Amino acid sequence: MAKRVLIIGNGIIGLSSALAAIGRGFDVTVLDRNADSIENCSFGNSGMIVPSHFAPLAQPGVIAQGLRWMRDPESPFYIKPQLSWELMQWGMRFYMATNPDQVSAGSRLLKQMHLASRDKYCQWQDQGIDCSLSTRGLLMLCSSEHGLSEEAALAEKARELGIPASVLDPQETASLDPNITMKVHGSVYYPKDCHLNPAQLIRSLRSKISSLGGKFVYSKHVTGWDEHRGTIHAVQTTSGQYQADEFVLSSGVWSDGLSKPLGLKIPMQAGKGYSLTLPDPVELPKVCSILVEAKVAVTPIGSALRFGGTMQLGELNESIDPRRLNGILKSIPRYMPKFKASHFEGIEPWVGLRPVSPDGLPYIGRPRGIRNLVVATGHAMMGVSLGPITGELVAEILDGQSTSIDLQLASVDRFKD
Numbered sequence: 001m002a003k004r005v006l007i008i009g010n011g012i013i014g015l016s017s018a019l020a021a022i023g024r025g026f027d028v029t030v031l032d033r034n035a036d037s038i039e040n041c042s043f044g045n046s047g048m049i050v051p052s053h054f055a056p057l058a059q060p061g062v063i064a065q066g067l068r069w070m071r072d073p074e075s076p077f078y079i080k081p082q083l084s085w086e087l088m089q090w091g092m093r094f095y096m097a098t099n100p101d102q103v104s105a106g107s108r109l110l111k112q113m114h115l116a117s118r119d120k121y122c123q124w125q126d127q128g129i130d131c132s133l134s135t136r137g138l139l140m141l142c143s144s145e146h147g148l149s150e151e152a153a154l155a156e157k158a159r160e161l162g163i164p165a166s167v168l169d170p171q172e173t174a175s176l177d178p179n180i181t182m183k184v185h186g187s188v189y190y191p192k193d194c195h196l197n198p199a200q201l202i203r204s205l206r207s208k209i210s211s212l213g214g215k216f217v218y219s220k221h222v223t224g225w226d227e228h229r230g231t232i233h234a235v236q237t238t239s240g241q242y243q244a245d246e247f248v249l250s251s252g253v254w255s256d257g258l259s260k261p262l263g264l265k266i267p268m269q270a271g272k273g274y275s276l277t278l279p280d281p282v283e284l285p286k287v288c289s290i291l292v293e294a295k296v297a298v299t300p301i302g303s304a305l306r307f308g309g310t311m312q313l314g315e316l317n318e319s320i321d322p323r324r325l326n327g328i329l330k331s332i333p334r335y336m337p338k339f340k341a342s343h344f345e346g347i348e349p350w351v352g353l354r355p356v357s358p359d360g361l362p363y364i365g366r367p368r369g370i371r372n373l374v375v376a377t378g379h380a381m382m383g384v385s386l387g388p389i390t391g392e393l394v395a396e397i398l399d400g401q402s403t404s405i406d407l408q409l410a411s412v413d414r415f416k417d
């Protein structure tokens, strides 16, 4: 009889794991607390697949920049000041992770994972998982000379790692995407990056999983574990228990709290972000882009155009800060002058909580001391990009194989004292 796998979390990580586990013959159930969950971080994000983002979030210079941004209420970064030991510890770990050796080891891991995921997305497309994948690349648009010189230095590192990247002047940038009027100092073009429609991806994955015999259980909030001597027998939910042979914890930013009763330590902060989607934009680019200084992602999604941004750390709630939204709106015309803040009147903002680990790397693997649990979470700003390969790695672990990518840096126990 096939081994039963219960996957907690119906986001991109849980669904990618489900698909890969079914492919290896497991009997898979995905459980989520939401009803036919669309209210997770995987639904309204910017949908970019980003080998360009090989550098982990924790890197030299980020803290100084972050402190400067803290003084500006419309800036793309904010940490809610609070007396929280967990947040302070998270900050200390972030600081420790900015040492150059750790950053370059993390970059090698992320590069490998992004490129493997990109390949998987292309395979998924061939297997009928339709998410409107576009492989046209990504432009890092710089409005300042300083921004361009920093991005050019990063492009150099990318090339050293084997990720193609070209630095473009304003004319070359414009000719790459004539559909959109741009006011830039220059850009870096990453041809391996892609974009997709995240909501379509989630729906398409769900229907593929169902068609292959995977089951979904909605509206069940996991509240605890039935665990004895390192073996989990069932999860307890708000209405009943669910048994399985193997369990996968892929509950996004909520994984930290859920794993505590098992004695795990997977520090995580919520990185709140927003997106705003214009259904009928004044111009529609073909290539996705990032407005570098403003940290805003711009993604064409069918005939609509999505703008996503902001990283508000330390708030596990979905309240909206209008000042941060205003910061996004104000920044757009600085790069794309045909857009005005008034175009966004009446557009409902979407909010998502990124699961952010202190060192900018995900947690993937079996924790010490629990025989039948695999953790897969902490993908921060890159869950879509790293989803398919994460699912594959989870399935390899469930299958008792050694993983196709070395996951030592992503160890679930790396912050356990």
Ligand SMILES: Cc1cc2nc3c(=O)[nH]c(=O)nc-3n(C[C@H](O)[C@H](O)[C@H](O)COP(=O)(O)OP(=O)(O)OC[C@H]3O[C@@H](n4cnc5c(N)ncnc54)[C@H](O)[C@@H]3O)c2cc1C
Pocket: 008, 009, 010, 011, 012, 013, 014, 031, 032, 033, 034, 037, 039, 040, 041, 042, 043, 044, 045, 046, 047, 048, 049, 050, 220, 221, 222, 223, 250, 251, 252, 253, 254, 255, 258, 271, 272, 273, 274, 275, 297, 308, 309, 351, 352, 353, 354, 355, 377, 378, 379, 380, 381, 382, 383, 384, 385, 386
């Ligand atoms: C504005 C914005 C833009 C982004 N753009 C990109 C991008 O372009 N590219 C990219 O790669 N990433 C992007 N991201 C990041 C990406 O969205 C996340 O990394 C990813 O969605 C995380 O997926 P997940 O499956 O780990 O978590 P989630 O999608 O949050 O799913 C977790 C699921 O677990 C369920 N759950 C939690 N607790 C319980 C419980 N107790 N019981 C039952 N179920 C539970 C939740 O209901 C939820 O459905 C962006 C994020 C934001 C906010």
